[in-house]
Amino acid sequence: MLDHPLVPGPTSAVERGPWHYGADYISVYFRSEPLSLKRLVPPPFTVDDGMCMAYVCEIISVADSGADMISARPDRTIYQEAAIGAKCSYKDKPGIFFPVMWVTTEWSLLRGILNGYQKRLADGISMTKLHPLNPGLKPISPGARFGGFCVKGPVATLSLEVAVERPGRPSDLPSFGATYGVRKFPATGVGQDGVNEPVEIMKSNSRVSDVWIGTGSVKTALEVGRIEPLYGAVYRSGFTISGSKPLKE
Amino acid sequence: MLDHPLVPGPTSAVERGPWHYGADYISVYFRSEPLSLKRLVPPPFTVDDGMCMAYVCEIISVADSGADMISARPDRTIYQEAAIGAKCSYKDKPGIFFPVMWVTTEWSLLRGILNGYQKRLADGISMTKLHPLNPGLKPISPGARFGGFCVKGPVATLSLEVAVERPGRPSDLPSFGATYGVRKFPATGVGQDGVNEPVEIMKSNSRVSDVWIGTGSVKTALEVGRIEPLYGAVYRSGFTISGSKPLKE
Amino acid sequence: MLDHPLVPGPTSAVERGPWHYGADYISVYFRSEPLSLKRLVPPPFTVDDGMCMAYVCEIISVADSGADMISARPDRTIYQEAAIGAKCSYKDKPGIFFPVMWVTTEWSLLRGILNGYQKRLADGISMTKLHPLNPGLKPISPGARFGGFCVKGPVATLSLEVAVERPGRPSDLPSFGATYGVRKFPATGVGQDGVNEPVEIMKSNSRVSDVWIGTGSVKTALEVGRIEPLYGAVYRSGFTISGSKPLKE
Amino acid sequence: MLDHPLVPGPTSAVERGPWHYGADYISVYFRSEPLSLKRLVPPPFTVDDGMCMAYVCEIISVADSGADMISARPDRTIYQEAAIGAKCSYKDKPGIFFPVMWVTTEWSLLRGILNGYQKRLADGISMTKLHPLNPGLKPISPGARFGGFCVKGPVATLSLEVAVERPGRPSDLPSFGATYGVRKFPATGVGQDGVNEPVEIMKSNSRVSDVWIGTGSVKTALEVGRIEPLYGAVYRSGFTISGSKPLKE
Numbered sequence: 001m002l003d004h005p006l007v008p009g010p011t012s013a014v015e016r017g018p019w020h021y022g023a024d025y026i027s028v029y030f031r032s033e034p035l036s037l038k039r040l041v042p043p044p045f046t047v048d049d050g051m052c053m054a055y056v057c058e059i060i061s062v063a064d065s066g067a068d069m070i071s072a073r074p075d076r077t078i079y080q081e082a083a084i085g086a087k088c089s090y091k092d093k094p095g096i097f098f099p100v101m102w103v104t105t106e107w108s109l110l111r112g113i114l115n116g117y118q119k120r121l122a123d124g125i126s127m128t129k130l131h132p133l134n135p136g137l138k139p140i141s142p143g144a145r146f147g148g149f150c151v152k153g154p155v156a157t158l159s160l161e162v163a164v165e166r167p168g169r170p171s172d173l174p175s176f177g178a179t180y181g182v183r184k185f186p187a188t189g190v191g192q193d194g195v196n197e198p199v200e201i202m203k204s205n206s207r208v209s210d211v212w213i214g215t216g217s218v219k220t221a222l223e224v225g226r227i228e229p230l231y232g233a234v235y236r237s238g239f240t241i242s243g244s245k246p247l248k249e
Numbered sequence: 250m251l252d253h254p255l256v257p258g259p260t261s262a263v264e265r266g267p268w269h270y271g272a273d274y275i276s277v278y279f280r281s282e283p284l285s286l287k288r289l290v291p292p293p294f295t296v297d298d299g300m301c302m303a304y305v306c307e308i309i310s311v312a313d314s315g316a317d318m319i320s321a322r323p324d325r326t327i328y329q330e331a332a333i334g335a336k337c338s339y340k341d342k343p344g345i346f347f348p349v350m351w352v353t354t355e356w357s358l359l360r361g362i363l364n365g366y367q368k369r370l371a372d373g374i375s376m377t378k379l380h381p382l383n384p385g386l387k388p389i390s391p392g393a394r395f396g397g398f399c400v401k402g403p404v405a406t407l408s409l410e411v412a413v414e415r416p417g418r419p420s421d422l423p424s425f426g427a428t429y430g431v432r433k434f435p436a437t438g439v440g441q442d443g444v445n446e447p448v449e450i451m452k453s454n455s456r457v458s459d460v461w462i463g464t465g466s467v468k469t470a471l472e473v474g475r476i477e478p479l480y481g482a483v484y485r486s487g488f489t490i491s492g493s494k495p496l497k498e
Numbered sequence: 499m500l501d502h503p504l505v506p507g508p509t510s511a512v513e514r515g516p517w518h519y520g521a522d523y524i525s526v527y528f529r530s531e532p533l534s535l536k537r538l539v540p541p542p543f544t545v546d547d548g549m550c551m552a553y554v555c556e557i558i559s560v561a562d563s564g565a566d567m568i569s570a571r572p573d574r575t576i577y578q579e580a581a582i583g584a585k586c587s588y589k590d591k592p593g594i595f596f597p598v599m600w601v602t603t604e605w606s607l608l609r610g611i612l613n614g615y616q617k618r619l620a621d622g623i624s625m626t627k628l629h630p631l632n633p634g635l636k637p638i639s640p641g642a643r644f645g646g647f648c649v650k651g652p653v654a655t656l657s658l659e660v661a662v663e664r665p666g667r668p669s670d671l672p673s674f675g676a677t678y679g680v681r682k683f684p685a686t687g688v689g690q691d692g693v694n695e696p697v698e699i700m701k702s703n704s705r706v707s708d709v710w711i712g713t714g715s716v717k718t719a720l721e722v723g724r725i726e727p728l729y730g731a732v733y734r735s736g737f738t739i740s741g742s743k744p745l746k747e
Numbered sequence: 748m749l750d751h752p753l754v755p756g757p758t759s760a761v762e763r764g765p766w767h768y769g770a771d772y773i774s775v776y777f778r779s780e781p782l783s784l785k786r787l788v789p790p791p792f793t794v795d796d797g798m799c800m801a802y803v804c805e806i807i808s809v810a811d812s813g814a815d816m817i818s819a820r821p822d823r824t825i826y827q828e829a830a831i832g833a834k835c836s837y838k839d840k841p842g843i844f845f846p847v848m849w850v851t852t853e854w855s856l857l858r859g860i861l862n863g864y865q866k867r868l869a870d871g872i873s874m875t876k877l878h879p880l881n882p883g884l885k886p887i888s889p890g891a892r893f894g895g896f897c898v899k900g901p902v903a904t905l906s907l908e909v910a911v912e913r914p915g916r917p918s919d920l921p922s923f924g925a926t927y928g929v930r931k932f933p934a935t936g937v938g939q940d941g942v943n944e945p946v947e948i949m950k951s952n953s954r955v956s957d958v959w960i961g962t963g964s965v966k967t968a969l970e971v972g973r974i975e976p977l978y979g980a981v982y983r984s985g986f987t988i989s990g991s992k993p994l995k996e
Binding site: 267268269270271272273309310311312313316317318319320321322323325327335373376378379380381382383384385394395396397398407410413454456457458485486487488489 | 626631
């Protein structure tokens with residue numbers, strides 16, 4: 001039977017999970033205005049002190065059910081992502097909610113929506129990549145600059161820059177806590193059912209490497225209010241997402 | 250409040266309906282194997298005699314709630330679509346079910362899924378367009394050829410050709426009856442809710458013009474079985490979709 | 499023998515001409531600063547009074563040598579273009595020079611460069627399209643608004659809006675005279691040959707229809723100086739380009 | 748002064764060289780039919796014994812004149828490339844000629860054509876990427892499979908697969924000798940000048956690492972005749988191109 005695009009399976013847009021991720025990040029941590037963030041973070045989540053992060057990354061992703069995709073359909077294993085997340089809490093448990101995540105492929109869009117991420121499709125995302133054998137590039141070192149941007153329609157929805165200053169440890173990156181989202185499939189007509197489930201994304205297997213810390217700046221079309229950049233970081237990260245857990249009252 | 254990507258609204262991927270469509274079609278009507286189609290058409294719909302249609306089209310679409318998009322964000326009003334539909338019935342009411350519709354934009358992908366269409370994102374769709382002022386092109390006339398194709402990843406998922414023979418009337422195009430779909434937002438983990446609603450798409454305001462009838466051929470990666478082309482057609486069509494109506498038992 | 503990408507032929511990126519065009523335009527005529535334009539228009543062309551035009555259009559194009567492409571490879575016959583042109587003269591002969599034309603396909607990029615246009619590849623161009631059968635759209639009438647934009651990397655290189663006021667005649671559109679360009683294939687190393695030929699593009703078969711005149715506005719990343727919009731227009735046009743004629747001193 | 752798209756400079760499509768490259772390759776070496784290759788390799792180059800290579804790669808490239816692009820405009824520093832090259836000779840000097848190289852960006856297309864490569868624009872190129880932190884992926888090891896493909900219009904112009912068997916050394920990769928090309932800017936009308944220069948691409952600073960050797964297979968729309976795969980390889984490589992040197996008789 002042909003799978004529905006949203007029902008994980010071999011002929012769906014989404015493979016059956018768990019899903020594994022390996023990503024290269026350029027991130028900027030910043031403070032913005034809690035009053036603005038409140039219009040971006042839905043209940044039951046409550047905005048914290050305005051702490052946020054923005055990133056662009058390239059992700060290599062495979063599903064338990066589709067490990068052969070890495071060679072047979074590499075276009076089903078690579079995407080770029082750009083996002084803004086705001087520190088928030090559910091009851092008293094701290095976490096991060098991403099009002100928007102732009103991605104470059106159908107399958108990362110639909111898989112993310114299925115898991116509770118508020119994903120949108122980008123027209124293009126680009127970010128700095130170094131290469132150790134390029135004779136015109138130096139290895140990462142203090143002062144090295146990284147940048148990235150996301151475009152959708154006529155708008156650069158997010159752009160950021162990081163200048164690294166020193167190598168760091170994974171513990172130098174702030175921990176926001178849980179990753180929150182909403183599984184939302186609205187009824188749009190009489191007699192239709194709908195789903196509206198605040199969730200916690202179930203992440204495991206987290207590991208981080210190649211951390212560099214420095215300064216950063218960020219611009220976005222998302223209305224987060226005035227941005228006060230705190231610092232920037234470049235790093236690699238891996239994790240597994242096994243789904244999402246409804247936050248039942 | 251920022252809209253969720255799937256919740257129709259001004260900052261969502263989907264504008265609030267009703268949604269209006271004006272489209273230019275290249276279509277091929279064909280018979281394929283009912284046994285193959287049964288793997289593509291889910292219950293409660295029952296496959297008919299193998300009658301199918303395939304098309305590529307360019308659609309200009311506006312929502313009641315976003316008429317200014319036509320000038321302010323034309324990228325939110327134009328897309329290409331390629332699809333295969335199979336004649337089927339719900340109880341005794343005849344209709345058509347589209348196992349897959351490939352589209353070229355995020356908003357047509359998500360809007361369609363919300364309404365019950367099994368949409369997928371194409372990497373590219375292209376189709377013949379004539380232009381009355383091009384000195385190298387003749388107006389449509391008997392023998393004129395039209396073609397189109399849809400690409401996703403390394404695969405041409407659908408390609409078709411039509412050679413028109415004579416002008417036709419709207420009534421020369423077969424009427425399949427209702428348009429069926431499934432609103433499906435699956436639970437993928439413990440405690441999650443889900444939606445699984447067979448629906449009839451609510452179409453109105455239908456009008457057709459500029460019909461030409463002829464022969465056609467079609468190739469597809471969708472496993473419809475052996476294809477016996479019946480005829481081809483080129484035409485323009487307009488309609489309104491106001492949502493979808495659950496088919497409750 | 500496989501054709502070189504630039505040598506017109508069946509396996510080249512460019513088909514053998516003449517090439518025929520049918521296009522739908524949204525244009526804004528404006529005055530900008532001659533001093534700025536002088537940095538955009540190379541000798542032997544001399545900038546006039548600052549009169550300019552900007553447009554976005556969709557073009558259906560076929561070559562004498564490849565008329566079957568219209569059905570067999572429609573992706574080789576459709577592209578979008580956005581451009582800015584400045585009124586100028588060669589000796590005493592008035593004309594227009596386009597400092598940049600952004601296009602959406604390889605073949606229009608390379609064909610244009612071969613003929614002397616200073617073409618660049620856009621990441622995306624979008625523009626208003628109406629459709630006579632869309633129940634939510636009215637036919638063009640006074641007050642109707644049109645828009646378009648071009649994106650390259652993180653930049654909207656050109657965006658424009660037109661509000662039409664009245665139907666017009668082809669003679670209502672300003673005639674700039676000749677279309678000028680430069681065939682330029684530089685030597686970039688010792689012993690290499692190069693070409694540097696100011697040319698007049700050889701256009702014929704020109705025809706215009708469906709003219710509407712109104713007001714317009716334009717923004718561009720091209721450094722044309724302060725922009726004073728004069729008026730906007732929407733129209734269809736067709737023409738043939740048979741090549742380009744060197745302007746020998 | 749605004750640069751012509753082909754004249755290297757800060758506002759051109761091409762930055763001033765030398766240009767530096769760091770690339771990750773998936774390659775298949777194969778033998779095909781010399782008689783077929785003769786239709787793909789122009790004089791003065793003579794086809795050798797049918798030895799060929801096909802590859803897909805991702806390239807990070809910077810110019811001496813634009814090192815800041817790596818952070819300011821990463822989209823100007825990353826592209827994918829797919830190509831087929833045939834062993835050949837110029838006089839008695841062995842080398843490789845690439846009948847076609849597909850690339851994913853304007854600047855790599857035009858820069859390549861300027862240097863004598865027969866480049867074409869791909870609609871998409873995808874290839875296997877591993878990530879050391881992805882919990883679902885193992886490090887490269889015997890048996891690991893890699894794949895890649897290039898799409899243009901409705902056609903997969905090149906696809907290949909490699910299964911690695913053992914780590915190798917740079918010297919395990921065949922050396923073809925010089926890299927040959929043709930700088931070709933044809934006259935297409937009366938009185939026009941043209942350039943037709945066989946060249947040797949000036950490569951230096953070559954280095955290779957992370958070599959794995961195994962088996963491979965390749966399919967292509969290019970008419971190379973029957974393909975006999977010899978072996979496959981995965982590796983990283985860096986080099987500098989300073990331009991091209993005309994081969995004067």
